Amino acid sequence: MTRGRYGVVVCTKCRNAKGVDLVNKNTRCTRCGKQLSLKRLRVYYRSDSQAEIADKVGVLNARLRNVEITEQNVTDNDPYIIAVKESSLGSNERERLLILARVLTRELGTFERSDLERIVEIQGTGDPDEMMELFNKLDEVYQPQRNVFRAVDI
Numbered sequence: 540m541t542r543g544r545y546g547v548v549v550c551t552k553c554r555n556a557k558g559v560d561l562v563n564k565n566t567r568c569t570r571c572g573k574q575l576s577l578k579r580l581r582v583y584y585r586s587d588s589q590a591e592i593a594d595k596v597g598v599l600n601a602r603l604r605n606v607e608i609t610e611q612n613v614t615d616n617d618p619y620i621i622a623v624k625e626s627s628l629g630s631n632e633r634e635r636l637l638i639l640a641r642v643l644t645r646e647l648g649t650f651e652r653s654d655l656e657r658i659v660e661i662q663g664t665g666d667p668d669e670m671m672e673l674f675n676k677l678d679e680v681y682q683p684q685r686n687v688f689r690a691v692d693i
């Protein structure tokens with residue numbers, strides 16, 4: 540079994556994943572505020588790298604949201620849900636953002652901050668401003684107008 544200082548746990552009340560320092564005994568859920576005892580929680584992933592943990596938290600939250608979405612029988616025609624589902628298959632942050640950009644471009648033509656807000660809402664994780672900053676740096680995404688994004692090579 541891999542050892543690591545940090546781990547990924549899931550809140551027992553609201554099913555939100557978060558990264559924790561395993562040195563601690565307790566943690567508080569960032570989403571619902573529930574006090575969680577680390578001893579009683581399943582640790583889904585361990586690593587010494589906080590960046591890696593943050594990455595896994597994002598993936599796990601996207602998956603957990605997908606399960607919730609499926610359970611609620613929400614229609615699959617929602618471009619945002621399609622984007623979140625497809626992007627959750629990416630193996631790292633860059634790949635997920637790229638898939639997100641491509642799906643949003645395919646479904647909406649272009650996308651902007653309000654679209655990213657919707658994505659963050661569905662994912663339960665992420666920050667629209669941070670995402671815009673990252674899209675700025677991606678060669679595969681350009682801005683036909685300021686703060687309006689579009690992926691190239693669909």
Ligand SMILES: [Zn+2]
Pocket residue numbers: 550551552553554555568569570571572573
């Ligand atoms: Zn919670």
